[in-house]
Amino acid sequence: MVQVCLNGPRGAADGSAVPLTPLAMAQSAAEAVAAGATDLHVHPKTPCGRDSLSPRVVAATLEAIRARVSVPVGVTTGAWAEPDPADRVARVRSWTALPDHASVNWHEPGAESLAAALIDLGVGVEAGIWSGTDAAERFARSPIGPKVLRVLAEVTDTDAPEATARSLLAELGGAHGRPVLLHGEDAGAWPVLRLAGRLGLATRVGLEDMLVLPDGRRAASNAQLVAEALAQYGCAQRSP
Template identity: 75%
Template sequence: MVQVCANGTRTSADGAVVPLSPEAIAGSVAEAVAAGATDVHVHPKSPCGRDSLSPRMLAVTLDAIRARLPAPVPVGVTTGAWTEPDPAARAARVRSWTVLPDHASVNWHEPGAEQVAAALIERGVGVEAGLWSGTDGAALYLRSPLAPKVLRVLAEVTDTGPASAEDSARELLTELGTAHGRPVLLHGEEAGAWPVLRLAGRLGLPARIGLEDTLHLPDGRRAASNAELVTAGLTEWTSARRHGPG
């Protein structure tokens, strides 16, 4: 599986290529799925371009995406603490959603993570446990009674060094161990995105790529779209997969 991460916390300052409006997000995601992405992660945005958990913005964005996608493609959203710093308010937002995503990411190192995850599970929304390197997220997750109930783990390597990101990824995977038997999706950020994606391929792990994680192709050129990143990502992942663990 290769998940497309369409926009993340990026804004118009990152260039017109980053989709921000529901219509732009839907079009970009549809192109990425046509290029081979099999799962979707997006950050719905307010009219001013900020990440939002508003039920209205979530509904408009999810409806726009699903109208453009083949039915089986799952669509997920963020619940990052920056969208609503108060944990109780964040969980209340989840309970107020009128249109539900298939899954939502919860960063386990953030205050209120278990509260938000519990609200998602109550509503039948799959939880992606976001475990960031360099935080206590993995340790907190491994102790959590909710861990066996999550849809999958997002092992996120925050080390952006092109030479060191792979080592950081291996350390995070070692810390996770069996991850309570949940599937692990491995991904990196910025200059670390491509080395980590190749490692995911060699290990046979699901990966993700998109404008949230990097604006650049493996050769350093600026990406023109999420679809271009997915095409390159599938090529890199498949090639690394053929070479096997290493």
């Protein structure tokens, strides 16, 4: 699986290619799926470009995207969108349109309660396990671990991303038997993607994780990143 992460917490300052409105996200999603993406991760945003868990904002984003594509669509539940853990759970329980899955960052306060609320609603949970945090240890002890949809092994190290990725995977161990999606960010994104290909793991690509192509050129769109990712990923899978 190659998931496309359309925008992340990025804003207008990060470039015109980053989709910020529901219609722009829907157009970018359609292009990325046409290029080969099989799953979507998106950050719904207010009109001023801030990540939001508001039921109105989430519904507008999901409706626009689902009018254009039929692949699974996931959203963020990052604490930066709603800092208070109890308010974050309340927001999720008030959603009028449900995503297919939602990411929950396991190092953030209230992660297990939030994951439980999502599962109660029938929403798949992507357990975000960031390198450089105690998330892997906490996830290993969590009774909710076996119930998540998948684990997002998120490599935040951009200096030695491949070594950090291997260390993170070792920390995860069996990951409660759940599938693992491995990805990096910025300068570490492409090396980690190629490692995911060599290891036969799912991965993701998109303007949330990187703004440039492997050769350093600015990416024109999510679709361009997906096409390049599939080429890089496929070559990595075929290499010894």
